[in-house]
Amino acid sequence: MPPVKRSSEGLIAPPPAKKGDFQSSPPTLIHFTHLDPFAASSSSSSSSGSKKIAVSFYDLDGTLIKPRSGAQFPKSRDDWMWWHPSVPERLKKEHDEGRHLIVISNQGDPREKIRQEWKAKLSLIATKIPKDIPVRILAALSKSDGYRKPNIGMYEVVERIYKERGLEIDLEHSVFVGDAAGRAAKGSQGKDHGDTDYKFALNVGLKFVTPEEHFLGHARPRFPEPPIGFLPSKLGSLASLPHIVPSHTPITRPSLEIVLFVGPPASGKSSFFRKHFPPEGYEHINQDLLGTRDRCLRIAETFLAEGKKVVIDNTNRNRETRAHWIRLAIRLKIPIRVFHFLCPLELAKHNNVYRACYGPTNEPTRTLLPISAFSSYAVAFEKPSIDEGFDEIRGVNFHFEGTDDQRRKWDMYMLEPKR
Known part of the structure; x- marks a missing residue:
């Protein structure tokens, strides 16, 4: 049992227990779950009889959370805060509507200490999520394999999990929220670090929106649609x-x-x-x-x-x-x-x-x-x-x-x- 700290007013509660579990996964993939999203799924049946689940997919850094220190990159497991105060309530609302919440993140700092700090942060994030709301988090560690966005390896892992339970992800009513849309700098707002979130959504077949649209109700910002990048179809037949x-x-x-x-x-x-x-x-x-x-x-x-x-x-x-x-x-x-x-x-x-x-x-x-x-x-x-x-x-x-x-x-x- 962790030691109980004392204050000038007497005893205070011990720090909250760590939440969540790391699932078995390949070396270049982190798979973390907080609670069981299938325990009380609100699902609808398609004409074929299979159950469809609407999912809200999220990027993590710059979408759900940001460094508390204000730096570009977090300095420790504790250096984080919600991207906007409205984030927890929005997650609760989506869960109450029967949507599943899944985070799809690119990580990749090769230093083991940095990776361990990041993994420890996931449990801290879970403790701040509103009560009884399940979240699944997947993170690609390699910068050159099929898991890394915009490649769809992380989505395929999730898709297999749902299929094994006789469920289907309802792509038509699902969404991907991410900050990497390929936006140019505007005023005090710097340019996006890339457009991998937008391309990932297109690759999977998901509706894509930015955090400003999703959480704050802002109008759609300007960014290249379709994104800049190569597709074989651009060469013709x-x-x-x-x-x-x-x-x-x-x-x-x-x-x-x-x-x-x-x-x-x-x-x-x-x-x-x-x-x-x-x-x-x-x-x-x-x-x-x-x-x-x-x-x-x-x-x-x-x-x-x-x-x-x-x-x-x-x-x-x-x-x-x-x-x-x-x-x-x-x-x-x-x-x-x-x-x-x-x-x-x-x-x-x-x-x-x-x-x-x-x-x-x-x-x-x-x-x-x-x-x-x-x-x-x-x-x-x-x-x-x-x-x-x-x-x-x-x-x-x-x-x-x-x-x-x-x-x-x-x-x-x-x-x-x-x-």
């Missing part, structure tokens, strides 16, 4: 382009050869190899796996000496890089062909995040590449030409291949890695 140009000859050949891939990272090169070349006996040469170009050249030459065709799956961005392989082909007196991947650089950056955060389980796990990998490619790129010594050059347009669910995620806004 990629599927309408021919996959291979020219397309009248077979992709593979029966005779010994070198096939050289040219294209930015995340432009579909390795997937193209796995789909077309292994069944025809081609060996895979990749510098990311083998370490150095010299080793790639040695191993490729060994395969060719054994009568095995090879595919060089690297970016091969300029004439100087490609010349090493042309010289090998000339010395061994075998043909060398190029497949040039025509994926736009913005789409390649998008694919980079998609495959790191949502990559199919039947494909190798890919790490998130830094933006510099794409900018350095663009600076050094030289378009391949027949006069370099190639026997053939074919273009490959990017076509997304995957399930409907994978396609839906690929079509979303992705988190934007820092430079």
Whole structure:
């Protein structure tokens, strides 16, 4: 039992007991619950008989709470206060209406002390929430995985919990409240730190409002709608382009050869190899796996000496890089062909995040590449030409291949890695 403090007036009550529980979750996700939101759910039945729950989703910092000290970032677990005095009463009102309350937050300070202070703060917040009001809080810790907004990993965790109970989140009547809307600075009000809350809401299919609209009844502020950012749909119908140009000859050949891939990272090169070349006996040469170009050249030459065709799956961005392989082909007196991947650089950056955060389980796990990998490619790129010594050059347009669910995620806004 905690010690009882004394005051000039005698005994006072001990500090309130900690509230809430941390649920089992992956290392890059915090999952905290205060009370059971399913204990007395007020739900409505859809025509199919499933129960739908309206949910008020909230960002945390800058939406429900802010630093008491007035600093940009909190200094300790106690350095917080409600964003506005009306917040607790609004939460109570929504609970009384049968809505569930769920917080979706991006955290990410790698220092363990800071993370432990933040986790300790959740219990303190729970003690200040009006009595008997359940709240679920999820926080993404990594800055480069599927949980981090605007990616929808945290929402998917919640969605699974509801489905396991035979419930469905009522997206039509749910809302996401967040301060990261992409607003520009105005007067004494600084600009938003980003637009991840707005993009997250769009990705999930939720109505989005700012804290000023939700708690204070202000008119909708001005911010880019739709948000600034890349979506594959902005490139038009990629599927309408021919996959291979020219397309009248077979992709593979029966005779010994070198096939050289040219294209930015995340432009579909390795997937193209796995789909077309292994069944025809081609060996895979990749510098990311083998370490150095010299080793790639040695191993490729060994395969060719054994009568095995090879595919060089690297970016091969300029004439100087490609010349090493042309010289090998000339010395061994075998043909060398190029497949040039025509994926736009913005789409390649998008694919980079998609495959790191949502990559199919039947494909190798890919790490998130830094933006510099794409900018350095663009600076050094030289378009391949027949006069370099190639026997053939074919273009490959990017076509997304995957399930409907994978396609839906690929079509979303992705988190934007820092430079």
